[in-house]
Amino acid sequence: MATLRDVAREAGVSVATASRAINGLGNVTAPTRAAVMAAVKKLNFVPHSGARSLTRRKTDTVGVILPDLFGEFFSEIIRGIDLVAHESGMHLLLGNMHGSAHETAAAIASMRGRVDGLLVMPPELKPETLAGHLDPALPTVLLNYEASSLDIPYVAVDNYRGAYAMTEALLAQGARHVVHIAGPKHNRDARDRQRGFVDAMARIAGERSPVILPGDFSEEAGMEAARLLAQGQMPVDAVFAANDLMAVGCIMQLGETGKKVPADILVAGFDDIPLARHVSPTLTTMQVHIDQLGSTGMMMLLRMLRGETLGASSSTVLTPALITRGTTARLASALAGSAVQP
Amino acid sequence: MATLRDVAREAGVSVATASRAINGLGNVTAPTRAAVMAAVKKLNFVPHSGARSLTRRKTDTVGVILPDLFGEFFSEIIRGIDLVAHESGMHLLLGNMHGSAHETAAAIASMRGRVDGLLVMPPELKPETLAGHLDPALPTVLLNYEASSLDIPYVAVDNYRGAYAMTEALLAQGARHVVHIAGPKHNRDARDRQRGFVDAMARIAGERSPVILPGDFSEEAGMEAARLLAQGQMPVDAVFAANDLMAVGCIMQLGETGKKVPADILVAGFDDIPLARHVSPTLTTMQVHIDQLGSTGMMMLLRMLRGETLGASSSTVLTPALITRGTTARLASALAGSAVQP
DNA sequence: TCGCTCATGGTAACCGGTTACAGGGGGGTG
DNA sequence: CACCCCCCTGTAACCGGTTACCATGAGCGA
Numbered sequence: 001m002a003t004l005r006d007v008a009r010e011a012g013v014s015v016a017t018a019s020r021a022i023n024g025l026g027n028v029t030a031p032t033r034a035a036v037m038a039a040v041k042k043l044n045f046v047p048h049s050g051a052r053s054l055t056r057r058k059t060d061t062v063g064v065i066l067p068d069l070f071g072e073f074f075s076e077i078i079r080g081i082d083l084v085a086h087e088s089g090m091h092l093l094l095g096n097m098h099g100s101a102h103e104t105a106a107a108i109a110s111m112r113g114r115v116d117g118l119l120v121m122p123p124e125l126k127p128e129t130l131a132g133h134l135d136p137a138l139p140t141v142l143l144n145y146e147a148s149s150l151d152i153p154y155v156a157v158d159n160y161r162g163a164y165a166m167t168e169a170l171l172a173q174g175a176r177h178v179v180h181i182a183g184p185k186h187n188r189d190a191r192d193r194q195r196g197f198v199d200a201m202a203r204i205a206g207e208r209s210p211v212i213l214p215g216d217f218s219e220e221a222g223m224e225a226a227r228l229l230a231q232g233q234m235p236v237d238a239v240f241a242a243n244d245l246m247a248v249g250c251i252m253q254l255g256e257t258g259k260k261v262p263a264d265i266l267v268a269g270f271d272d273i274p275l276a277r278h279v280s281p282t283l284t285t286m287q288v289h290i291d292q293l294g295s296t297g298m299m300m301l302l303r304m305l306r307g308e309t310l311g312a313s314s315s316t317v318l319t320p321a322l323i324t325r326g327t328t329a330r331l332a333s334a335l336a337g338s339a340v341q342p
Numbered sequence: 343m344a345t346l347r348d349v350a351r352e353a354g355v356s357v358a359t360a361s362r363a364i365n366g367l368g369n370v371t372a373p374t375r376a377a378v379m380a381a382v383k384k385l386n387f388v389p390h391s392g393a394r395s396l397t398r399r400k401t402d403t404v405g406v407i408l409p410d411l412f413g414e415f416f417s418e419i420i421r422g423i424d425l426v427a428h429e430s431g432m433h434l435l436l437g438n439m440h441g442s443a444h445e446t447a448a449a450i451a452s453m454r455g456r457v458d459g460l461l462v463m464p465p466e467l468k469p470e471t472l473a474g475h476l477d478p479a480l481p482t483v484l485l486n487y488e489a490s491s492l493d494i495p496y497v498a499v500d501n502y503r504g505a506y507a508m509t510e511a512l513l514a515q516g517a518r519h520v521v522h523i524a525g526p527k528h529n530r531d532a533r534d535r536q537r538g539f540v541d542a543m544a545r546i547a548g549e550r551s552p553v554i555l556p557g558d559f560s561e562e563a564g565m566e567a568a569r570l571l572a573q574g575q576m577p578v579d580a581v582f583a584a585n586d587l588m589a590v591g592c593i594m595q596l597g598e599t600g601k602k603v604p605a606d607i608l609v610a611g612f613d614d615i616p617l618a619r620h621v622s623p624t625l626t627t628m629q630v631h632i633d634q635l636g637s638t639g640m641m642m643l644l645r646m647l648r649g650e651t652l653g654a655s656s657s658t659v660l661t662p663a664l665i666t667r668g669t670t671a672r673l674a675s676a677l678a679g680s681a682v683q684p
Numbered sequence: 685t686c687g688c689t690c691a692t693g694g695t696a697a698c699c700g701g702t703t704a705c706a707g708g709g710g711g712g713t714g
Numbered sequence: 715c716a717c718c719c720c721c722c723t724g725t726a727a728c729c730g731g732t733t734a735c736c737a738t739g740a741g742c743g744a
Contacts, residue, residue, distance in 0.1 A: 001454075001477075001479060046451050046452075046454040047454075047455070048396075048400065048454065048455035049454065049455040049456050050392045050393075050395040050396050050455045050456065051392075051396055051450070051455065052455075053392040054390075054392050054393055054396065059392065061435070061456075069417070069420060069421045069424050070421060071417070071616075072414060072417065073414065074417065075411070075413070075414065075417030075420075078411060078420075078436075079411045079418075081414060082411050082436065082438055085441065086438060091435055091436070091452070091456070092435070092436040092437055093403070093433055093434070093435050093436075094420075094424065094434040094435075096424055096428060098428065109388050110391070110433070112343075112388040112389075112390065112391065113388075113389070113390035113391040113392045113393065113394075114391050114392065114433070115401075135343075137343060143455075143485060146418070194532070248620060252620075274413075274617075275451070275616075275617055275620055278590060278617055278621050278624030279620050279621070279622070280596075280621070
């Protein structure tokens with residue numbers, strides 16, 4: 001592998017000149033630059049970025065630490081991040097905490113010297129724990145995690161209001177007994193969504209202790225919830241799942257047990273993953289624009305890398321929008337009966 | 343940010359001793375080691391990986407270069423790669439060629455010095471072009487790209503046989519006029535699938551010039567194809583799309599125009615993306631185990647990093663399996679008529 | 685008690701670029 | 715014609731960690 005020294009020798013100049021020519025620093029004459037460039041071509045030279053990052057103190061890379069790499073939610077986030085990163089010539093280093101808090105620390109630590117900044121999505125971590133692991137000197141933006149107490153900028157989704165709005169919409173459709181399928185116990189998104197649901201039920205329907213089934217954001221959890229409902233022990237005419245994947249699982253399992261969506265029971269999700277438009281009936285959900293979560297976060301990080309100091313006050317909160325589709329389309333289903341139901 | 347010298351000073355030893363203690367090289371007494379470790383803790387020292395990779399000549403990172411980051415196909419690949427990489431403590435550096443050959447070169451070049459090896463998926467590139475951009479000294483595994491001529495190991499899917507088998511299955515279901523929706527013109531997967539289709543049609547149905555509609559692997563392309571079919575100019579009783587996304591688009595659009603799947607027309611895809619089980623009717627497809635594509639490739643790359651020399655002869659070819667689901671379930675649809683159709 | 689061996693720790697060079705500073709040559713001007 | 719200045723180029727130190735090689739001292743046998 002050719003080094004800068006090799007190029008310099010080949011071009012008959014010093015390493016300093018070669019470096020300057022390659023980086024276009026101006027104080028190099030045209031013929032000299034041409035000679036260097038010719039040598040670069042000939043030797044197929046590519047600067048060693050490890051060495052470069054040592055002196056420049058930047059790596060042109062940002063670390064992305066996600067709780068998992070499963071499903072469309074994360075692939076959409078990464079796509080959003082990549083879109084912005086690519087425009088600025090930044091690379092993406094993927095870190096995966098595989099759900100454990102211990103791994104999170106390791107993932108963050110292992111990024112030192114590799115990245116200029118960090119995008120972290122730590123849904124299961126307590127702010128104090130997180131603060132202990134983050135390096136204050138490393139520009140960081142949190143995804144989907146409101147952390148005003150830490151004074152770290154974040155991009156969050158207003159889960160509470162989204163869940164409140166969705167519950168309100170279900171009740172407006174005439175539902176009386178709305179059941180919530182919750183997300184993981186320690187997941188902050190899940191908890192905010194649950195709070196929104198509980199508050200809406202209390203304030204609008206006067207229901208002080210609505211039914212909440214356990215879940216973990218997986219499709220299987222949605223199916224499990226549907227099985228519980230099928231036993232018919234509790235009155236229910238609408239299901240609000242804390243995310244789309246569980247809603248999808250629930251719909252499929254309800255179909256197995258003969259309950260018709262939306263004729264017998266309404267179903268709604270949260271996130272608007274691409275899949276939501278493809279299930280049958282199509283899924284009513286809160287649209288989050290997941291890719292925007294990533295792209296917005298990346299843009300904020302870029303600003304920090306350019307020298308701006310951003311604190312928690314610079315954070316962005318995305319408000320999800322209600323998308324009404326087939327699973328809550330009472331009217332349409334009444335007309336169509338049990339016949340064709342796209 | 344603390345450096346090794348700081349740690350050494352704090353612990354009252356030399357940098358060499360500090361380094362040895364941290365890396366557990368043995369020739370350090372227990373008390374010395376303890377002192378160093380205490381200093382590490384106190385100063386919150388984390389080795390600078392850029393500097394480390396300079397001398398060690400390894401980065402513990404592998405580069406992953408994909409044509410795009412869109413859709414479940416790629417998220418599944420990344421998941422498969424991450425699974426294996428994580429076990430070996432490897433990091434993933436994402437590169438995106440955004441479809442263009444020029445970007446591909448840039449992506450590969452920019453990885454130098456950043457990674458120990460490369461996983462590349464270049465569906466649109468000619469072998470010669472690819473060879474010109476790859477560094478022979480950098481261990482590389484190709485994904486979904488058979489390149490025996492370059493003597494680079496690859497993990498590929500037997501697209502030809504898969505397409506042949508699918509066409510055969512459609513014909514066995516009684517279809518006479520099978521139409522193929524092709525993938526991008528220069529995409530090798532797409533071309534192999536098309537060849538498999540054409541050969542099967544010729545050999546089994548004696549059809550020498552089957553209808554082939556243009557496509558580009560996008561959902562929209564599938565819808566467009568369905569619109570063409572709806573005009574009714576050509577006889578058609580089955581559609582074989584070159585990938586699942588187009589098949590899904592086709593099904594949705596066929597629904598709009600009143601054609602019933604599978605009663606009026608059979609539909610099949612290729613890839614078995616997660617979505618395939620969720621559309622209605624569920625999609626018949628060739629199962630590729632996309633994640634295995636990634637994990638197998640990563641395992642091969644790890645072997646190369648451990649010093650083994652792998653050539654094209656060490657490649658793996660995954661044979662896709664036929665998964666029969668709702669979109670080709672003639673019998674079931676005949677029984678159920680236009681009623682409930684899960 | 686002396687000399688030898690061996691374990692342990694220190695010094696300094698090196699990985700491959702970047703860049704502060706010094707030096708040298710050419711052109712313009714008094 | 716001499717001097718100055720500016721611009722280009724070169725030398726060398728440095729980024730932070732690793733490691734070859736050397737020095738030192740302890741431990742052991744004779």
